[in-house]
Amino acid sequence: MIIVVDPGIREESLGRDEFVNPVARIVERCGHTWKYQHYASMQDHEWTHASGIIICGTALKDNGFLEHLEHFSWLRDCEIPVLGICAGMQVLCMIFGGSIRPGCEIGMTDVKVTSPHPFMPKSSSFKAYQLHSHSCLPPPGWERLAESAMCIQAVRDPKRPFFGVMFHPEVRNDRVIEVFLESCNG
């Protein structure tokens, strides 16, 4: 079972339809069961019942989760694969000692793979859909996998199966989520 975490302004907000459901559709299509979870009510050990966690994006103007990062403290003990998308990548970076700064991209941009990894498309660059007002500086020791002209686009923790992407893979880059789900099978 995959826990799909909504970092949106409140549970079942209008942003869920746009940022959580398209991800959940891919999870379903790959044959996984999933559970919707709003970040503010995530229990510390909830992850022990799941095989993977995806933290989704939010509406461009919705940055409320950054004021409530304490709701993500479970990440420090989490031992299963986690994929952070946009807002989710910002959360991963903030929890593990990275930082964010203003940096806005909207629409399709070129993304260059800087360090080939099964999570990234095989080509050296690809087009990806962006919708973010912040960019990330990854935590110390994290590997940078890809970048756009504006910012770092994909990171991973070399010690744990944690991945972050700034672009929205649910739009035209489904494969990124599919590969993540394959890694959740053990």
Next chain:
Amino acid sequence: MKLGVLCSGGKDSLYACFLAMQKEEVACLITLFPENPESYMFHTPNLHMVPLQAEAAGLPLVSVRTEGIEEKELSDLTRALESAVNDHEIEGVVTGALMSVYQSSRIQRICHALGLWCFNPLWYTDPARYMENLRVSGFRVVISGVFSEPFDESWLGRELDGDATMLLSEYAQHYGITLTGEGGEYETLVLDAPFFRKKIAIQESEKKYCNFRGVLNVKRASLEEK
């Protein structure tokens, strides 16, 4: 949160409106009326029906004329949104974008510049589930334009009921059209929605059709009790 819904009169914008109403307050509909019918960003077949839809829904309508020239269109849209902010105090915009990155990115940019929220509740929705939800939730939708093989003239004015949706699914499999009309293969007109206080009745319409392309031009319509 008060929201304005960008409305073209078709199923996607009005279903997005319906979804938005379940979670936030919809304060107005917003429509651009292009003078150039070839405008590629906002489709046109029955835009003149939007005022009647707004009346049916009991919602104010913010409408702005646009010449339909690419860059001008965006400043016209900005003007429309500013006017919705001033007149109806909207804090965000809702669109019926399904998969068009082009359309949604441009609106996202304008909203970002104006400090408005932007929601696309039908974004990458499951097409079959969406078409089913549309029918079971009480929408009455007719085809108002066809722009692709294999649509014949009989589709103009045809109601999007179970049989029509099933046939569209077959077309999607055999002719490569999108089930939802996302690729511009057909356009729709909403005659009734669960949040309409009255429904729209077409009294007079005219079909223009040639070689898999045609429109249903509604000449006279009125509101009826539901």
